[in-house]
Amino acid sequence: MRFVFKTSYAQDIQLFRDRMDAFWYVLLAAAVALLPVVMSEYYVGETTWVFIYAICGVSLMVLVGYTGLISLGHAAFLGIGAYAHAFFIKHGVPWVAAVALAVVITTACGIIVGLPALRMSGIYLAIATLAFATIIQEVFSRWESVTHGFAGMPVEKPVIFGVSFAHDTAFYYLCLFFLVVSLWLTRNLLRAPTGRAWVAIRDSEIAAQSMGVNIAIYKSMAFAYSAALMGLAGALFAHKIAYLAPDIFTILLSIQLLLLVIVGGLGSLHGAVFGAIFVALLPPVIAILRDSIPATLSSVAGATGLSLFGAIGEGVGAFLRKPGVEAGIFGLILVLVILLEPLGMYGRWMKIRVYFSTFPMYKRATFKRQKTYMRSERLR
Amino acid sequence: MSFFKVDQLSINFGGIKAVDGVSFDVDKGSVFTIIGPNGAGKTTIFNLVSRIYEPSGGRLVFEGNDITHVPPHRVAKLGIARTFQNIELFEHASLLQNLLLARHAHKQSSFFSELLFLPSVRRMEVEHREAVEKVIDFLDLQQYRESLIVNLPYGVRKVTELARALCTNPKLLLLDEPSSGLNVEETEDMAFWIQDIKNLLGITVLMVEHDMKLVSAVSDRVLALNYGRPLAQGSPQEVQSHPEVVRAYLGG
Numbered sequence: 013m014r015f016v017f018k019t020s021y022a023q024d025i026q027l028f029r030d031r032m033d034a035f036w037y038v039l040l041a042a043a044v045a046l047l048p049v050v051m052s053e054y055y056v057g058e059t060t061w062v063f064i065y066a067i068c069g070v071s072l073m074v075l076v077g078y079t080g081l082i083s084l085g086h087a088a089f090l091g092i093g094a095y096a097h098a099f100f101i102k103h104g105v106p107w108v109a110a111v112a113l114a115v116v117i118t119t120a121c122g123i124i125v126g127l128p129a130l131r132m133s134g135i136y137l138a139i140a141t142l143a144f145a146t147i148i149q150e151v152f153s154r155w156e157s158v159t160h161g162f163a164g165m166p167v168e169k170p171v172i173f174g175v176s177f178a179h180d181t182a183f184y185y186l187c188l189f190f191l192v193v194s195l196w197l198t199r200n201l202l203r204a205p206t207g208r209a210w211v212a213i214r215d216s217e218i219a220a221q222s223m224g225v226n227i228a229i230y231k232s233m234a235f236a237y238s239a240a241l242m243g244l245a246g247a248l249f250a251h252k253i254a255y256l257a258p259d260i261f262t263i264l265l266s267i268q269l270l271l272l273v274i275v276g277g278l279g280s281l282h283g284a285v286f287g288a289i290f291v292a293l294l295p296p297v298i299a300i301l302r303d304s305i306p307a308t309l310s311s312v313a314g315a316t317g318l319s320l321f322g323a324i325g326e327g328v329g330a331f332l333r334k335p336g337v338e339a340g341i342f343g344l345i346l347v348l349v350i351l352l353e354p355l356g357m358y359g360r361w362m363k364i365r366v367y368f369s370t371f372p373m374y375k376r377a378t379f380k381r382q383k384t385y386m387r388s389e390r391l392r
Numbered sequence: 393m394s395f396f397k398v399d400q401l402s403i404n405f406g407g408i409k410a411v412d413g414v415s416f417d418v419d420k421g422s423v424f425t426i427i428g429p430n431g432a433g434k435t436t437i438f439n440l441v442s443r444i445y446e447p448s449g450g451r452l453v454f455e456g457n458d459i460t461h462v463p464p465h466r467v468a469k470l471g472i473a474r475t476f477q478n479i480e481l482f483e484h485a486s487l488l489q490n491l492l493l494a495r496h497a498h499k500q501s502s503f504f505s506e507l508l509f510l511p512s513v514r515r516m517e518v519e520h521r522e523a524v525e526k527v528i529d530f531l532d533l534q535q536y537r538e539s540l541i542v543n544l545p546y547g548v549r550k551v552t553e554l555a556r557a558l559c560t561n562p563k564l565l566l567l568d569e570p571s572s573g574l575n576v577e578e579t580e581d582m583a584f585w586i587q588d589i590k591n592l593l594g595i596t597v598l599m600v601e602h603d604m605k606l607v608s609a610v611s612d613r614v615l616a617l618n619y620g621r622p623l624a625q626g627s628p629q630e631v632q633s634h635p636e637v638v639r640a641y642l643g644g
């Protein structure tokens with residue numbers, strides 16, 4: 013077991029809990045930095061998706077996980093960021109300025125979309141943001157002078173201050189850099205009064221208000237900040253996907269982003285990253301299984317002489333090749349997460365951590381909710 | 393000039409006159425209690441004072457300033473804090489986070505300084521923490537500091553709400569049924585704390601309470617209410633023995 017002795021108040025607002033904690037993060041950073049050396053280019057590309065999705069995850073986590081506002085329109089912010097960025101670099105705006113402009117534009121959209129959120133919540137807000145996303149998608153397909161509509165819009169490779177990031181490995185580091193910056197900035201906000209105000213609004217608007225929180229301002233801020241991160245993610249997304257078309261930024265993508273934060277674990281930044289790993293790596297994992305399961309099982313069949321294995325392998329392979337399987341598996345995992353681990357992958361991770369740090373004295377009951385009695389029950 | 397003055401306060405919900413021409417004065421450093429049967433309009437008065445409801449008539453004057461129309465989030469800054477009848481804590485945050493949020497009215501940092509967590513933000517955070525720790529010591533909450541509210545028993549939550557209100561550094565503290573749902577022992581603690589809040593911290597208390605033992609123990613003045621209308625006002629003994637009040641409670 014490990015105890016953290018606290019000797020000053022400043023210790024509680026550190027970025028890392030203690031030296032050990034910082035050590036693990038440094039180790040993780042080193043591992044992530046070294047990955048491209050040992051991985052093939054294909055996996056470097058797939059991991060880059062994790063970073064981009066993680067920025068989206070952080071964005072949505074601020075809004076959904078911390079402020080308790082739902083959005084079914086985040087793909088639209090991603091699209092606005094992507095198109096704006098692509099448009100500006102096409103017109104010769106330097107890369108950094110183009111990203112900054114894309115972020116400013118999405119932020120402005122975020123504030124506008126946030127306005128109805130001042131009066132709505134829950135399902136009504138979901139529908140309002142959904143409507144926004146539908147309108148924006150229509151704009152993408154109709155505003156051909158900027159977006160080229162369904163003809164699509166090619167995106168040039170990033171060149172920053174004369175340095176080209178065209179190579180997959182270079183782009184990997186670029187995305188990693190922006191993810192780390194996003195995480196750092198968001199963590200800063202969350203340990204400061206702004207983050208507390210967001211959490212307060214999530215848990216009790218009426219109490220937050222009575223403690224001096226201006227609900228309208230802080231909800232708008234949450235929308236604006238979330239949209240800003242989405243704009244940044246959109247710029248990177250545009251380069252990664254290389255060719256923008258209106259049907260990329262659909263409601264399905266919005267839902268996928270929402271699932272990302274739920275599967276990852278609402279209310280934690282770790283959850284945003286875990287969720288991104290899940291969402292970005294599920295398709296390639298399915299692709300690998302699709303090919304490797306029939307192959308392994310048929311070799312098992314060859315070795316043992318049992319043709320049953322071969323047949324099962326063929327069946328699984330054929331099933332995994334069917335269209336829509338990916339979405340199905342995704343949905344199934346989501347249902348299981350909500351049923352079995354409402355705190356998401358982060359919740360599971362915490363339990364595993366506690367298991368090892370208290371070994372061999374782990375009690376399952378540690379994570380059981382204590383039953384508390386409400387007033388009416390007590391008086392009975 | 394009185395410290396806090398409620399003048400001919402009224403509000404209607406549809407046809408119901410939930411509060412109907414209520415006036416009272418709260419003296420600085422006193423404990424003023426509102427009693428009355430269920431649905432008398434006590435909580436509604438609190439919601440009017442904390443500006444959650446818009447009054448249909450009357451005035452609220454705090455330290456000589458008319459606060460009848462200030463926005464609700466300004467109320468804390470003026471020095472008025474409250475607790476809620478049905479505990480309104482931030483359930484999925486730790487007790488410490490709950491109390492730190494109460495320092496919001498004293499926040500000075502800008503969004504961008506927080507984004508970068510500049511040294512000024514760090515300094516303010518430590519200052520807030522020191523203020524919060526004083527309240528934690530005052531109400532003996534040390535052992536629950538890191539617990540999530542959802543995992544705390546009812547009695548502790550009730551004290552946490554009191555602590556949160558104190559963390560705003562109020563001049564006027566509104567307590568909505570501080571003893572409801574507490575056992576005898578917890579209620580006694582609450583009585584001591586209310587006395588300490590008045591005597592040691594010098595905070596004026598406006599309270600709604602059903603437990604007459606607690607009311608008599610701590611109140612300087614009592615107002616009895618029924619159907620939104622004031623019945624009687626005076627010392628705890630006077631009001632308790634007032635014939636109209638007795639009739640209202642016995643349902644006559």
Ligand SMILES: Nc1ncnc2c1ncn2[C@@H]1O[C@H](COP(=O)(O)OP(=O)(O)OP(=O)(O)O)[C@@H](O)[C@H]1O
Binds near residue numbers: 405431435436
């Ligand atoms: N938002 C509202 N809309 C409509 N009616 C309301 C509203 N708030 C309060 N009322 C009504 O106003 C009356 C007074 O309610 P209030 O909550 O102030 O009672 P109370 O004195 O606090 O009672 P209790 O002792 O049960 O807490 C009740 O009839 C209640 O139904």
Ligand SMILES: [Mg+2]
Binds near residue numbers: 434435436477
């Ligand atoms: Mg009430």
